[in-house]
Amino acid sequence: MAAASAKIVVVVAVIALLEVSSCAVARRHHRHDKPGDRGGFAAVMTVNGFRKGEDGGGPAACDGRFHGDGELIVALSTQWFAGGRRCHRRIRITPSAAHGGRRRAVEATVVDECDSRRGCKDNVVDSSPAVWRALGLDTGAGELALFAMLVLLLLASCAAARRHGKPDPCDGGGGEDSHLPPGMRRCSSPAVSEDGTPAVMTVNGFEKGEDGGGPAACDGHYHSDRSMVAALSTGWFAGGSRCHRRIRITSRQNGRSVVATVVDECDSRHGCKNNIVDTSAAVWSALGLDTNVGEVPVTWSDA
Numbered sequence: 001m002a003a004a005s006a007k008i009v010v011v012v013a014v015i016a017l018l019e020v021s022s023c024a025v026a027r028r029h030h031r032h033d034k035p036g037d038r039g040g041f042a043a044v045m046t047v048n049g050f051r052k053g054e055d056g057g058g059p060a061a062c063d064g065r066f067h068g069d070g071e072l073i074v075a076l077s078t079q080w081f082a083g084g085r086r087c088h089r090r091i092r093i094t095p096s097a098a099h100g101g102r103r104r105a106v107e108a109t110v111v112d113e114c115d116s117r118r119g120c121k122d123n124v125v126d127s128s129p130a131v132w133r134a135l136g137l138d139t140g141a142g143e144l145a146l147f148a149m150l151v152l153l154l155l156a157s158c159a160a161a162r163r164h165g166k167p168d169p170c171d172g173g174g175g176e177d178s179h180l181p182p183g184m185r186r187c188s189s190p191a192v193s194e195d196g197t198p199a200v201m202t203v204n205g206f207e208k209g210e211d212g213g214g215p216a217a218c219d220g221h222y223h224s225d226r227s228m229v230a231a232l233s234t235g236w237f238a239g240g241s242r243c244h245r246r247i248r249i250t251s252r253q254n255g256r257s258v259v260a261t262v263v264d265e266c267d268s269r270h271g272c273k274n275n276i277v278d279t280s281a282a283v284w285s286a287l288g289l290d291t292n293v294g295e296v297p298v299t300w301s302d303a
Contacts, residue, residue: 047139048075048126050112060112062087067111072134075112075126084271086110093131106134196250196299203291204231204278206264216264218243223263228286231264231278240265246303249277251287253296258286259303 050060050067059065060075062084067073074093076086092107108131114120132139206216206223215221216231218240223229230249232242242262250257260283266272277300284291 044121044124046114046124046126047129047132050075050128062111067128069129071128072106072108072130073111073128074108074131075114075124076110077114077120077122077124077126078116079122080125081110081113083273083276084113087271093125093127093135104135106131196248196301198252199275199277199298199300200273200295201249201251201277201279201283201298202266202295203281203284206231206280218263223280225281227280228258228260228282229263229280230260230283231266231276232262233266233272233274233276233278234268235274236277237262237265242302247277248301248303249279249283249287250299251289251296252298254288256287258283 048054049069050071050073051069052059052066054069060067060073061081074091075081080086087110089110090107091110092105108127112126114124114126116122116124120126129139204210205225206227206229207225208215208222210225216223216229217237230247231237232247236242245262246259247262248257248259260279264278266276266278268274268276272278277298281291289296
């Protein structure tokens with residue numbers, strides 16, 4: 001979905017993005033947003049068609065399929081889509097009492113990205129007509145009048161994160177990387193500098209039942225969130241050649257550095273961006289960073 005492409009642009013809303021308490025605080029990718037008094041984020045809700053031939057564009061990014069307008073589904077703008085990490089998660093949308101006194105709520109499933117790199121604004125929740133009907137809202141209201149409402153967007157499930165997402169970005173060629181095994185195509189930023197390679201550090205749970213997915217790729221085990229461990233996006237993971245190797249991670253915000261061990265892959269063929277160093281909560285703590293931020297700029301190098 002290249003842009004919002006909405007049939008009708010509807011309302012300015014406030015969205016509260018709240019992780020379910022049982023989920024790890026990992027995978028929050030709100031970057032420059034500042035929550036409001038209910039943990040909310042400014043957003044625009046739009047209505048969109050997800051069927052083939054409608055104005056939503058191609059198949060959904062999460063599963064490569066089209067979806068019926070009768071399904072309770074949404075697309076999130078790029079920062080909230082978070083590289084596919086919210087694929088197939090259910091969200092709860094609740095208008096505030098200020099909107100006509102109604103307190104209806106509806107749960108919908110994230111199936112697509114509203115691509116902020118191709119025209120979609122970075123504060124969009126793009127939903128099917130079924131979502132609007134379930135909320136008792138008129139999809140044509142946006143053409144008639146604008147109104148404000150408060151929306152509570154509650155992540156209601158914590159599906160495995162790393163292995164969901166967009167079609168394989170490694171398809172279609174790409175140059176080889178000297179850090180990859182022979183013949184392996186590049187799926188990550190190629191340069192790995194001794195002085196530090198720019199990257200985005202995300203926070204993830206490596207324990208069983210957390211939203212990091214299955215056991216670590218390097219050893220088939222889960223790891224404690226108190227361990228200094230990391231997962232690298234596919235190109236940097238280099239087919240497992242960096243397994244159990246130590247890397248130095250330096251915060252670009254405060255200059256602190258720590259050393260962590262590579263135990264897993266953040267799969268760039270299934271939704272992980274190509275410049276990710278995905279680390280445990282212990283790494284964030286050692287760097288003096290707040291895991292609630294979700295992602296921060298860092299540099300990394302082989303230690």
